[in-house]
Amino acid sequence: MDLPLRERIESVCRQYDRRRDRLMDMAIDIQAAERCISPEAQDALARELGMEVVDVQSLVTFYAFLTESPTGRVVVRLCDDIPDFLAGLDAVAEALSSELGLEFGQTSPDGQITLERTPCIGMSDQCPAALVNEVVVTNLTPESARAMARGLLRHGDPHRLVEHTGDGRNSHELIRAMVQNNLRERGPVLFGGPVTGRGLEAALRKPSAEVRAQVRASNLRGRGGAGFPTGQKWDFAAKAEGTRRTVICNADEGEPGTFKDRVLLTELPELMFEGMTIAAYAIGADEGILYLRGEYTYLRPFLEHVLGLRRRSGLLGRNILGHSGFDFDIRIQMGAGAYVCGEESALISSCEGLRGDPKTRPPYPAQSGYLGRPTVVNNVETLCAAARILEHGADWFAAIGEPQSTGTKLLSVSGHCERPGVYEVPNGLTLSDLLERVGAKQVQAVQVGGFSGHLIPPREFGRRISNTDLLTGGAVLVLGEGVDLIAMGVRVLEFFVEESCGFCTPCRAGNVLLLERMKRVAAGHGEEADYTYLAELSEAIKGTSRCGFGQTSPNVVLDLLRHFRPVLEKSIGIDPGNGTREAFDLGAALRDAERISGRRSTHHLAERTEHREAAPRKEVKIDGQTRQDTPKEGER
Amino acid sequence: MTDSFTIRVDGRVIEARQGQTIMEATEQAGIYIPRLCDHPDLRAHGSCRICTVLANGRSVAACTQPVERDMEVKNRHPRVEAWRRQLIAMLFVEGNHFCPCCEKSGNCELQALGYLHGMTATQHPHLFPRRAVDGSHPDILLEHNRCVLCGRCVRASRDVDGKQVFQFAGRGLNRHITVNTEAQLDHPGLDLKDKAVSVCPVGAILKKHKHYGVPVGERKFDHDPIGSDVESHDQDKVT
Amino acid sequence: MPHTKKPRVATVSLAGCFGCHMSLLDLDERFLQLSDIVEFGRSPINDLRRFNERCRVGLIEGGCCNEENVQTLVEFRESCDLLIAVGECAIMGGIPAMRNTLPLADCLEEAYLDGRSVYNPSGRIPDDPELPLLLDRVYCAHDVVKIDYHLPGCPPQADTIWQALVAVLSDNPVNLPYELVKYD
Ligand SMILES: Cc1cc2nc3c(=O)[nH]c(=O)nc-3n(C[C@H](O)[C@H](O)[C@H](O)COP(=O)(O)O)c2cc1C
Ligand code: SF4
Ligand code: SF4
Ligand code: SF4
Numbered sequence A: 001m002d003l004p005l006r007e008r009i010e011s012v013c014r015q016y017d018r019r020r021d022r023l024m025d026m027a028i029d030i031q032a033a034e035r036c037i038s039p040e041a042q043d044a045l046a047r048e049l050g051m052e053v054v055d056v057q058s059l060v061t062f063y064a065f066l067t068e069s070p071t072g073r074v075v076v077r078l079c080d081d082i083p084d085f086l087a088g089l090d091a092v093a094e095a096l097s098s099e100l101g102l103e104f105g106q107t108s109p110d111g112q113i114t115l116e117r118t119p120c121i122g123m124s125d126q127c128p129a130a131l132v133n134e135v136v137v138t139n140l141t142p143e144s145a146r147a148m149a150r151g152l153l154r155h156g157d158p159h160r161l162v163e164h165t166g167d168g169r170n171s172h173e174l175i176r177a178m179v180q181n182n183l184r185e186r187g188p189v190l191f192g193g194p195v196t197g198r199g200l201e202a203a204l205r206k207p208s209a210e211v212r213a214q215v216r217a218s219n220l221r222g223r224g225g226a227g228f229p230t231g232q233k234w235d236f237a238a239k240a241e242g243t244r245r246t247v248i249c250n251a252d253e254g255e256p257g258t259f260k261d262r263v264l265l266t267e268l269p270e271l272m273f274e275g276m277t278i279a280a281y282a283i284g285a286d287e288g289i290l291y292l293r294g295e296y297t298y299l300r301p302f303l304e305h306v307l308g309l310r311r312r313s314g315l316l317g318r319n320i321l322g323h324s325g326f327d328f329d330i331r332i333q334m335g336a337g338a339y340v341c342g343e344e345s346a347l348i349s350s351c352e353g354l355r356g357d358p359k360t361r362p363p364y365p366a367q368s369g370y371l372g373r374p375t376v377v378n379n380v381e382t383l384c385a386a387a388r389i390l391e392h393g394a395d396w397f398a399a400i401g402e403p404q405s406t407g408t409k410l411l412s413v414s415g416h417c418e419r420p421g422v423y424e425v426p427n428g429l430t431l432s433d434l435l436e437r438v439g440a441k442q443v444q445a446v447q448v449g450g451f452s453g454h455l456i457p458p459r460e461f462g463r464r465i466s467n468t469d470l471l472t473g474g475a476v477l478v479l480g481e482g483v484d485l486i487a488m489g490v491r492v493l494e495f496f497v498e499e500s501c502g503f504c505t506p507c508r509a510g511n512v513l514l515l516e517r518m519k520r521v522a523a524g525h526g527e528e529a530d531y532t533y534l535a536e537l538s539e540a541i542k543g544t545s546r547c548g549f550g551q552t553s554p555n556v557v558l559d560l561l562r563h564f565r566p567v568l569e570k571s572i573g574i575d576p577g578n579g580t581r582e583a584f585d586l587g588a589a590l591r592d593a594e595r596i597s598g599r600r601s602t603h604h605l606a607e608r609t610e611h612r613e614a615a616p617r618k619e620v621k622i623d624g625q626t627r628q629d630t631p632k633e634g635e636r
Numbered sequence B: 001m002t003d004s005f006t007i008r009v010d011g012r013v014i015e016a017r018q019g020q021t022i023m024e025a026t027e028q029a030g031i032y033i034p035r036l037c038d039h040p041d042l043r044a045h046g047s048c049r050i051c052t053v054l055a056n057g058r059s060v061a062a063c064t065q066p067v068e069r070d071m072e073v074k075n076r077h078p079r080v081e082a083w084r085r086q087l088i089a090m091l092f093v094e095g096n097h098f099c100p101c102c103e104k105s106g107n108c109e110l111q112a113l114g115y116l117h118g119m120t121a122t123q124h125p126h127l128f129p130r131r132a133v134d135g136s137h138p139d140i141l142l143e144h145n146r147c148v149l150c151g152r153c154v155r156a157s158r159d160v161d162g163k164q165v166f167q168f169a170g171r172g173l174n175r176h177i178t179v180n181t182e183a184q185l186d187h188p189g190l191d192l193k194d195k196a197v198s199v200c201p202v203g204a205i206l207k208k209h210k211h212y213g214v215p216v217g218e219r220k221f222d223h224d225p226i227g228s229d230v231e232s233h234d235q236d237k238v239t
Numbered sequence C: 001m002p003h004t005k006k007p008r009v010a011t012v013s014l015a016g017c018f019g020c021h022m023s024l025l026d027l028d029e030r031f032l033q034l035s036d037i038v039e040f041g042r043s044p045i046n047d048l049r050r051f052n053e054r055c056r057v058g059l060i061e062g063g064c065c066n067e068e069n070v071q072t073l074v075e076f077r078e079s080c081d082l083l084i085a086v087g088e089c090a091i092m093g094g095i096p097a098m099r100n101t102l103p104l105a106d107c108l109e110e111a112y113l114d115g116r117s118v119y120n121p122s123g124r125i126p127d128d129p130e131l132p133l134l135l136d137r138v139y140c141a142h143d144v145v146k147i148d149y150h151l152p153g154c155p156p157q158a159d160t161i162w163q164a165l166v167a168v169l170s171d172n173p174v175n176l177p178y179e180l181v182k183y184d
């Protein structure tokens, strides 16, 4: 017989020693087992941990993968990132929805299947893609989507959807994913040779200050997008007051269009853990956390396995490699569907068992981070590079790339090109060189740095991937000539609206207002005055937002205004000339009343209505192929 | 003393101490920086962003940003004031603020900020969200339509009353205040005398049975702009 | 009275309560002064229902809750040099816009069928063809046409209206002092 809910929850809490700061883990486990964290479960959790139920609710209602009411036993999350649209997402969505007999957002009446959309799952190089529970399915076509749906209806087992596994360790028995690495170019730093572990050995032969000095000398800068000098960050944390210190590896990889950390996590986890251990030694940390995005749950068993091997080899644990007094271990903290948790202070909140609100800065994490301890947060790629620097030396690293922007950069290339995938290139590469390598032709724009990055027009393709020019976490989305850039802008803003934590006014409300206005423009009802409105609103959001999220979310709008005016101008409606607002749509405003009363407008204005209906609203399609919205049954 | 130094605010040199925020230092010097979520008796929160100033050229929230020696602060700067107008307008349109039928009118800090900035209409469309009204407590009303998510009630209940009646739930535009009990507001923990009940800057937490207590013309902001108490001699307005 | 060309002022109450017009009348003796310097065009004040001449200023009370309001407002825009939105209803929808958080059908059902105090033996929502159709929500004046000035208040104080009229009639910008910017 099943244990009562209370007892089931008690046993989950026991696994984490009833530690409140592990609330995230408990919530994720309960969600997996119960398919939701119901108000009763929240109550039981709160009692068990001796905390207030509102604090549990606060966390549960924050993360997209945690729900208060039950999901299906199988949750199908179709990725709706822009590359997916470019690769035929609409037809796949339609196929899935009709074969499953579910609308998006619905759960089947028998509680078996939930169908949802989700932002980028890190598979932009093999999209359209979906998550089925934790199983990744890639390169979907309408046919394969139908087959998948039928399979799920028949056997309900996501793992049976994987008919063939991908290259490299994607075929490892602990991963067994149909994911391909698509590693197109290996550079000298990360993929330059085997992982030897010599970086850590070299580090442990030096005093920790010298390790930091070496990283400083290499001029390594953060690869997560912000480009902060890594050595300096380590110095701050080492010198900050505190008895215990923490190293966190940021594997949240939430920026849409970024998937290079996925390949590092699959192929070079040993190098990443080595980098974390070096960082721990350099700053005097005893605890490490790998923050792994919920979308990469499929990699977790393998990563746990690698950690286990390292513990057994004395590379983690007490007196690492015989270095007495150097104790360090790593745990994996899963995320649960929140882009903002890639922001380092939000990530720390999440690791502490809190909702993923970013923290007030100062203090910065290096001064006071995880549980108040001095904390270094670094991107996966940064830590891998650090390990190589200790292995081969700072000079070797600094000789690669540019003087101000040393080493290589991993790029995640997707969109309209022949060879999407991961490229390790020396810093300083120009966009036009890159486009050549990836096989991109007739390019209208390139979005560098993901949704929070910048849209670069062709006349600026001479610009370089570099800390001093195009500073990026590595997402490169190629947009061919057919792409409707305004529709794309709308999609980007929808993402930010969905993902904002809502803490501060400009990001919570401002992005919604930006989206509203952009939708109006996309529908062809823009007004001249919208340019100023959009620019001023964007500047206000950027200028006043509390964290990097809101400080970058309007970039796409500003770039469209700056570089793609002619595209926007096509969306400016015809000024009626009598002072009436172009954007006011009387026909639409009367539709409800006409339906309720069963009669048409009898006033002169009917004409105006006719006019609007004769020229139907353009439907927004990112791939640029204008389509008519087919009216649903019962709608007019 | 070494931990005391000066900073400049709109050209005026004032004293500041290490560890103070820009808000604290300016307040002491009789300079008003517009604010909404900040409250002198509560820990700083930094959510409304109305106190945004330029400090050494960088935009920061005055209520959370520590002062630094020789810091150059711009408070009445056209760019900053334009941002503030935007933020105030955003707060109006993201909720449902029908001032003509709100008991807080005249004593409301959001409204007063609108007055101070000479706002007559917002450049933003009203979003008219659908939000709840919680009248379950015998003496207290929680009107989510007017909540500006300043978190004052959350901080006051937790840090001053020691009760944790309120907390944030949801994210993005769906972020909202939630109340600590299944029986909702009718929680033995929440008392009329609680700090959490009196700190709400708007008409979101109201004491019942009070109605329109003060006649029009005698309310807090009918004649004196918000901030007058801080800046008692400074007459020129932000508009 | 000899007719030198006085500027004409039109006024209208759309989805409003006439409170803003009452405030205009509240000008008391200044109202006579006003009649000296302007002539009223289309307005409930003189019961003139059509524009027979172009007007300098149009004062708009109320937002638009139905198609007729829209039509009237567009006519005002076409026939007046300057439009002034007077009062919260015109500015942001005001009290009538409280329905904007609900779908129109729900509002009608509550008002005519399900509401606790409803007495409606016909059991029908009024649907006479003479009734203008309601809009899905209440739109404020500047949702529909371009508005030149907004006078806040519910209603705006008579002083507010006076100062604004005097300013625009003498070609000056409207600058309201602190005491006159009120939302209630
Ligand atoms: C909204 C937001 C999302 C972010 N997401 C990520 C992410 O997914 N991965 C990452 O490494 N850094 C991300 N960052 C940057 C981190 O805050 C932080 O700068 C980075 O992890 C530091 O590591 P680095 O110095 O090694 O780059 C994000 C920042 C913001 C503002
Ligand atoms: S900018 Fe503000 S609302 Fe947006 S994610 Fe950061 S803290 Fe949250
Ligand atoms: S809370 Fe303030 S701004 Fe909101 S309706 Fe009441 S008085 Fe107006
Ligand atoms: S209820 Fe009042 S005090 Fe609490 S967050 Fe909302 S506005 Fe602030």
Ligand code: SF4
Residues within 6 Å of the ligand: B100, C015, C016, C017, C018, C019, C020, C061, C062, C086, C087, C088, C089, C090, C094, C095, C153, C154, C155, C156
């Ligand atoms: S603003 Fe107030 S007084 Fe004027 S019409 Fe509307 S409800 Fe009546």
Ligand code: FES
Residues within 6 Å of the ligand: B034, B035, B036, B037, B038, B045, B046, B047, B048, B049, B050, B051, B052, B061, B062, B063, B064
């Ligand atoms: S007062 Fe500083 S952010 Fe609200």
